[in-house]
Structures are given as structure tokens and as C-alpha cells.
Amino acid sequence: MMNRRFSFVWATVFLFALIGLVQLYSWANAYFLEKVQVSARSTLNLIAESVDQAVGRYAPxxxxxxxxxxxxxxxxxxxxxxxxxxxxxxxxxxxxxxxxxxxxxxxxxxxxxxxxxxxxxxxxxxxxxxxxxxxxxxxxxxxxxxxxxxxxxxxxxxxxxxxxxxxxxxxxxxxxxxxVDHIEKDWRGTDHEILLTDQNRVVFLSSREDFTFRTVAPLLASARKEIVETQQYPMKRVVSMGLSADIISNEPVEIMMSKDLSSERYLASNLPLELSGWHAIAFTPLRPVRTQAAWTVAVAFLALLATCLAAMLILQRRANIIRTFRFEQEQRALLEARVVERTADLDAANASLRDEVAERRHAEEQLRKSQKELIQAGKLAALGKMSAAISHEINQPLTAIKSYAVNASTFLARSRFEDAKFNVDNISKMSDRMTEISRHLRNFARQPGDSVKPVNIIDVIEETIGLVGPEFRAQNARITFEPREGPVWALGGKLRLQQVLVNIMTNALEAMLGQSDIVVECDLALEQDVVKIMVRDHGPGVPKEDLEQVFDAFYTTKEAGSGMGLGMSISQNIVTDFGGSLGVENHPNGGAVFTVTLHRHDERLSEGVNS
CATH class of the missing domain: 3.30.450.20 (PAS domain)
Structure with a gap:
């Protein structure tokens, strides 16, 4: 009984829907037909106005x-x-x-x-x-x-x-x-086929070339005779369009034309011109109109179908929701019990994870502290190695100061004030030299900060050369460096970068001990985004099989007791902290080349930081 009632309801709905769709098609067809009629009338008004104006312009x-x-x-x-x-x-x-x-x-x-x-x-x-x-x-x-x-x-x-x-x-x-060709050209972009007929119903202008000189109505014998006598048109082209109805009417007319022209149905609208007997005619294809109406019905049908399907789905979904609700209540109780159990496990895991994170942080902190201590120890070791040369550098000016002081005292006793002044000036110069040496030592031994900021590479290189200068002079060695004009800024730390360069330069010096001419070359290269500091020695170079181990901890080529092999490893870590890199290669002409690569910094920003 319920199934029969259900079928009756759906049959009634289907019948009313079908009646509604038929009525909708009739309404949509009338609506779109009215739209194309309005468009055709507007187009004909523009065409009639332009033709009348053209004729009126040239008539006088x-x-x-x-x-x-x-x-x-x-x-x-x-x-x-x-x-x-x-x-x-x-x-x-x-x-x-x-x-x-x-x-x-x-x-x-x-x-x-x-x-x-x-x-x-x-x-x-x-x-x-x-x-x-x-x-x-x-x-x-x-x-x-x-x-x-x-x-x-x-x-x-x-x-x-x-x-x-x-x-x-x-x-x-x-x-x-x-x-008149230029008049027709503008008609070809419209949605209508445009014709202009004369008093004999002959098409004189048209948006389609094959319409030209065709007739929209039977041609009278007198008109045919006149056309022949005046040679107005080529008579072989003056043939009927085969229209199914008279289109010169007050209302639009639905027509068909000769098969050789078109097999479609058209809606013909016309408008008389000021030229006696002339008419502007628009043929509007009806197929697009009916297609639009059909699409409207199709969309409406799909919308109705979707509505019906949605109603069915809603009813079905409602029944499913009731069944699902009861099932979910049972599952929710079971899930809550499991959640309580899993929460306890997660709390225990989180506690263990927090302990592990704390241990890792402590280990990292200890590692950082050890690294700083190792760096500082390396600097102090370098100072120890250079102490003899530095002592010699300080003793020389002290001896000179003593000699100049004795001479100045003698000259003062003899009233030779100019000579005394010369000796006092030399004492001042020797004092400045000792002050410069001690300043380099104090700066190098100072604990560096952790921050990475713009540093002037020229200053760093020159101060480093001043720092290792005594040790080089003690070995009759020299460092060559030609600074560029103006500062060169890169990201790093001044004191830590000095330590890297000290390690590289002293290693270069030690690699050439025993040679007659000891020269270390320092150079600077600027690329688009980086600054490169190259330090080259003229020693035997690094064995090819050891090139990849140079920066490993505890790797050294020195004799036992001469070093722990940590200098280059520490230097590489320092440069890596700057975001740069440290590399080594053998020069084609002999010796090793160590290259420090740092990120270049905008000089204008650096000027602001410096100020």
C-alpha cells in the first residue's frame, strides 16, 4: 500500500514537472525572440541613419x-x-x-x-x-x-x-x-544578416556577398526592362532569394530562403529609409534563439532533477543519521575509555621527552663552552709560540729608548737642545711602536663575542699582519698584501676571524721554514655576493691524499709535540659559524692556497652600523 502511494506521488510530480518544462520552453523562446527583435531594431535604426546621412551629405x-x-x-x-x-x-x-x-x-x-x-x-x-x-x-x-x-x-x-x-x-x-563597400564592411560583425533593398526589392548592399543583386520579392516586368536598359545590375545575378513569405511588413516575419543560400529559418525585420521605396532588412537566425530556450529548459530540468535527488538524499540521510547516532553513542563510550588510557601513556612519554630535551640542551651548552675555551686556548697557544719574536720586537725599542735617553741627557747638559729634542722624538716613536705591539696582543687575547655582524675585512687583514709581523721578521719572512681603496664589508666576528687568519698565516710560515726566501701572499677577491680571502705559501703544498683531512680534528703534519692538530678544525668551525666556508687547494706553481669565503654585506648599511 505504501509503495503504491509513493509511486502515485512521484507520477504526479513528474506530470506537473513536464507541463512546467513545456510552458518554460514557450516562455524562454518568446523572451529570447523579443531580445533579438530589440537588437535587430536597434541595428536597423543605426544602419538606416548612417545610409540616409551618407546620401544626404552628397546630394547637394x-x-x-x-x-x-x-x-x-x-x-x-x-x-x-x-x-x-x-x-x-x-x-x-x-x-x-x-x-x-x-x-x-x-x-x-x-x-x-x-x-x-x-x-x-x-x-x-x-x-x-x-x-x-x-x-x-x-x-x-x-x-x-x-x-x-x-x-x-x-x-x-x-x-x-x-x-x-x-x-x-x-x-x-x-x-x-x-x-558603398566601406558601408557594408561594418555590418559583418553583427549577429544579423543585413540587407538594403531598393524600390524594386533588389538587394543593393548586404553583409553577405551572395545576397547582393538577389530579390526579396518577384521582380515586375517593367522593373526588369528598366534594369536592362539602364545597365543597372548584371541580370544573370538578379534572381529571387526564394523567401517563404513577404518580409516588407510592420511586424517581424519568420521565413526560410532558397536552399542554395541557407537551410536555416530566420526572423526578418525591416525598416523603411528616407530614400523612396528603400528598406533596411535584418535576418536573425532562429536556431541560436531556440538553442538558448532549450538550454534554459535543460538547466531548469537539471535543477529540478537535482532538487528531487536532494530530497531523496535528505530523507535517506535522515534515516542514516538516526542509525549512526546510536552507533556513535556506543563507540563514544568505548573511545573515552581508550583516550583516558592513551593520555596516561602520552603524559609519561612527554615527561621522558622533556628530560631528553633538557639533557641535549645541556650537552649543547657544554659543547659551546668547550669550543670557546678551545678557541681561547688556541689563541693563547699562538701567543706563546710568538712570544720569543714579540719579546725581541719589544727589547729592540727598549734598548733604543735607553740609548736615546742617555744621549738626550748629555745633549741637555751641553745645551744642545735641538739634538736633545731629536732623541726625545725618537723615544716617543719607539714608545708608539711598543704601544701598537701591545694593542695587537691585547685585542687578539680578548674573549670574542658570539654575534655575527659586518666587519671591515681590510682592517682585519692588516691587524692580523701586524700581529704575526714579529714572528715573520724573526724568521726573515714577509707577508705581501695590497689593500683595496675603501672598506670591504662581510659578515663575521673580528676577533675570531683574526684567529683564523693567524692560524693560516703561521701555518704558511712553518711550511716554508728552511727556505732562503720566505714569502706569504695574501689577496682579496670580491664577487657578487661573497668576499674571498686567499693566503698562499710557497712551500711543498698539501699531499693530494691529505687534502680532504686538513680540517679534521687532531690531523697534523708536524712533529710530535709541535701541535695537537686542532687549529684548522677550529678555524673551519669559526668560519662555518659566520655562514661562510674554509677551503684549501694546491697552487699550480707550488705551495698551498687557503681560501676563506664570507657573505658580502651592503656597504651603505655597514656605514650606518659603523657610525
Missing amino acids: IPELVARDQNLRQVLRGEAESGYEPFVNEKLRQIAISIDASEVYVMDTTGLTVAASNYRDDDSFLGRNFAFRPYFKKAVTGLNTSFHALGTTSGERGFFFASPVVDGIDIIGVLAVKIT
Whole structure:
């Protein structure tokens, strides 16, 4: 019983839906039909206005041009020899200025005696147009117009003509022709097929070339005879379009046309022009209209179908929700019990993880502290190695100071004040030298900070050279470095970078001990984003098999007791902390080259930091 009632309800819904869709299609078809009619009327109004304006613009021009005295002289035969070319050129200039195709003058027999197209191969000069209606009417004294396919140019156009009058006599006719191709060109971008028919219902202008010269209604015998006599159109093209109804009507008409033109159905709308008997016609294809209506119904049907499916799904979902709700209550109780159990396990795991994290942090802190102590120990060890050379560097000025002091005292006793002043000045210079040595030692021995900031690489290199200078001079060695103009900024730490360079330079010195000429070359290279400091010695270089081990901890090539092999490892860690790199390679000409690569810093920002 329930199934039968359910089926009856759905059958009723389906019947009403079908009736609604049929009514919707009728309404949508009428709606879209009205839209295309409005569009067609708007298009026809614009076309009618433009054509009427064009014709109205050129209609008075022949009468004005015909008043020219030069034309009367040519038509009377009174012009001097060679005068005709002047008149032809004048007509050409007039045609250009009024944007006309041709301007030409005929005598009373219809023979063209002057023309603006005199330069062209198909010039009107010498051609007779007495058969044209515009000539026949104008030679009787009327201002007239005509439309036709040009017998000479093969171009369609409007012809406007006026008589050339001398006193009370008509001595010729002046005609102006304008072509119509440019008018049609703008019609081809619309949603309609546009036609312009004359008083004989012949299509003179059209958005489709195959419509031109076809007729929209049966052609009368008198009209056919007139077309033949005036050579207005090519008669082989003047055939009916085979329309299924008369389209010259107050209301739009649904029509079909000859199969050779189109198999579609069209809605024909027309609008009369100011030109007597002329009509502007728009053919609108009905297939897009009906397709839009069908799509509207299809969308509505899909929406209705979706609504029905949604209703079914909602009902089904409601039943499922009730079943699911009961099942979820049972599962929720079970889940809560499991959550309590898992929470206890997680709390224990978190506690263990926190202890492990704390241990790791403590270990990292101890490692950092050890590294700092190791770095400081390395610096103090380097100072210890250089102590003998530094002591010699300090003893020399002390001995000189003592000698200069004794001499100054003697000179003062003898009133030789200039000599005494010279000795005192030398004592001051020796004191400055000792102060500079101690400043380098104090700065190098100071604990460095952890921060990485812009440092002037030139200053770092020069202070490092000053620091290791005593040890180099003690070995009759020298360091070459040509500083660049202005500061060079890179990211690092001044004191830690000095320690790296001290390690590299003293290692380079030790690699060449025993050679007659000990030279260490220091150079600086700037690239787009980095600064490179290269230190090269002229010793035996690093064995190829040891190149990858140079920066390993406890690696050394020195004799036992001469070092622990931590200098290069510490140096690499320091440069890595700066975000840079430390590398080594053998020079092609002998010796080893150590390269410190640091990130370059913007000099303008560094100036602000420095200030």
C-alpha cells in the first residue's frame, strides 16, 4: 500500500514537472525572440541613419561643383589648348576632398569630357553614359541620384548628378559617384544578416556577398526592362532569394530562403529609409534563439532533477543519521575509555621527552663552552709560540729608548737642545711602536663575542699582519698584501676571524721554514655576493691524499709535540659559524692556497652600523 502511494506521488510530480518544462520552453523562446527583435531594431535604426546621412551629405555637392566657370569653358569648347588636364586635376582634388570615388563631367550627348580618374586605366574619359537615368534627368535640368553597378569600374555606388548651366542653357552634366563597400564592411560583425533593398526589392548592399543583386520579392516586368536598359545590375545575378513569405511588413516575419543560400529559418525585420521605396532588412537566425530556450529548459530540468535527488538524499540521510547516532553513542563510550588510557601513556612519554630535551640542551651548552675555551686556548697557544719574536720586537725599542735617553741627557747638559729634542722624538716613536705591539696582543687575547655582524675585512687583514709581523721578521719572512681603496664589508666576528687568519698565516710560515726566501701572499677577491680571502705559501703544498683531512680534528703534519692538530678544525668551525666556508687547494706553481669565503654585506648599511 505504501509503495503504491509513493509511486502515485512521484507520477504526479513528474506530470506537473513536464507541463512546467513545456510552458518554460514557450516562455524562454518568446523572451529570447523579443531580445533579438530589440537588437535587430536597434541595428536597423543605426544602419538606416548612417545610409540616409551618407546620401544626404552628397546630394547637394554636384550642384555646387557644377557652378565652376572652368567646367563651362571646357563644355563650350572655349578652353585654351592644354586646359583640359587642369580641369581633370581639379576634379581629382575635389574627389579627394569630399571622399568621393569619381567626379566627372559629360556634355549634352553623355560623352565624358573631364574626369577625376583621368590617370587610371579604366578612366571615364571618352565614355558615354547617356543610357544612365541620372544623366537623362540631369540634362533636363533636375538634380537627381541613381544607384547601380559601375559599367566601367565594376564597383557599386550611388551617383548624384546636376546640370551644368550657362546662362539659361544646359551645356552638360556633372556627376559624383561614391562607392558603398566601406558601408557594408561594418555590418559583418553583427549577429544579423543585413540587407538594403531598393524600390524594386533588389538587394543593393548586404553583409553577405551572395545576397547582393538577389530579390526579396518577384521582380515586375517593367522593373526588369528598366534594369536592362539602364545597365543597372548584371541580370544573370538578379534572381529571387526564394523567401517563404513577404518580409516588407510592420511586424517581424519568420521565413526560410532558397536552399542554395541557407537551410536555416530566420526572423526578418525591416525598416523603411528616407530614400523612396528603400528598406533596411535584418535576418536573425532562429536556431541560436531556440538553442538558448532549450538550454534554459535543460538547466531548469537539471535543477529540478537535482532538487528531487536532494530530497531523496535528505530523507535517506535522515534515516542514516538516526542509525549512526546510536552507533556513535556506543563507540563514544568505548573511545573515552581508550583516550583516558592513551593520555596516561602520552603524559609519561612527554615527561621522558622533556628530560631528553633538557639533557641535549645541556650537552649543547657544554659543547659551546668547550669550543670557546678551545678557541681561547688556541689563541693563547699562538701567543706563546710568538712570544720569543714579540719579546725581541719589544727589547729592540727598549734598548733604543735607553740609548736615546742617555744621549738626550748629555745633549741637555751641553745645551744642545735641538739634538736633545731629536732623541726625545725618537723615544716617543719607539714608545708608539711598543704601544701598537701591545694593542695587537691585547685585542687578539680578548674573549670574542658570539654575534655575527659586518666587519671591515681590510682592517682585519692588516691587524692580523701586524700581529704575526714579529714572528715573520724573526724568521726573515714577509707577508705581501695590497689593500683595496675603501672598506670591504662581510659578515663575521673580528676577533675570531683574526684567529683564523693567524692560524693560516703561521701555518704558511712553518711550511716554508728552511727556505732562503720566505714569502706569504695574501689577496682579496670580491664577487657578487661573497668576499674571498686567499693566503698562499710557497712551500711543498698539501699531499693530494691529505687534502680532504686538513680540517679534521687532531690531523697534523708536524712533529710530535709541535701541535695537537686542532687549529684548522677550529678555524673551519669559526668560519662555518659566520655562514661562510674554509677551503684549501694546491697552487699550480707550488705551495698551498687557503681560501676563506664570507657573505658580502651592503656597504651603505655597514656605514650606518659603523657610525
